[in-house]
Amino acid sequence: MNLSIFDVIGPIMIGPSSSHTAGAVKLARVAALIAAKPFTHVEFGLHGSFAKTGAGHGTKIALLAGVLGITKDDEQIKHSREIAAARGITYAFNEVELADVHENTAVITFTHADASKTAIVGCSIGGGRILITKINGVEVELAAEQPTIVIQQLDEQGVVSRVSQVLADNNINIGIMRLSRAAKRSVATAVIETDEKIPPEVVSQLAALDVVLSVRVIQ
Secondary structure (H helix, E strand, O other): OOHHHHHOOOOOOOOOOOOHHHHHHHHHHHHHHHHHHOEEEEEEEEEEEHHHHHHHHHHHHHHHHHOOOOOOOOHHHHHHHHHHHHHOOOOEEEEEEOOOOEEEEEEEEEEEEOOEEEEEEEEEOOOOOOOOOOEEEEEEEOOOOOOEEEEEEEEOHHHHHHHHHHHHHHHEEEEEEEEOOOOOOOOOEEEEHHHHHHHHHHHHHOOOOOOEEEEEOOO
């Protein structure tokens, strides 16, 4: 069995549980970064242990804090309801039953100012670590432990090469690249973990590619 020190003592955090509190904050915060656009309403669908035991661990407050951009070691977590109200953001929680997912899974659905929606599915897997498993119905694998680029792109020949070339031209090394798609020749989602942080000018260069629909960065 391979264990890290974070599996034993957990991360620096506010709250009683690394899975239900710190992990919930990080999960929701990363989901909001992926959604990218401002939102007016957010709905949390809680599955398994998140739904059944989350109340005692402050999971709901932690998830709300995360989508508001609050980090897992910030004292403002406990004031997330007041902060949401001050920003004019409404929210709702409900229980969901999902198949073949981790017991600490949430479906986070953002309603944006333009009435569009972004749905993120992810889980807290222990020690404050998370895994994003779906973005708008497309299966992905995103841990947010390294600088990560999430790109929605046309599913065409040569797109991966063009994206990789932009990163190579800027001396950014790709650690892991995962590509998912709902169907052939439709829209693909690339999750790229890099060894270096992504400068704003690189984001602009990627977004300028005519085959790229959107670029989101998690530093």
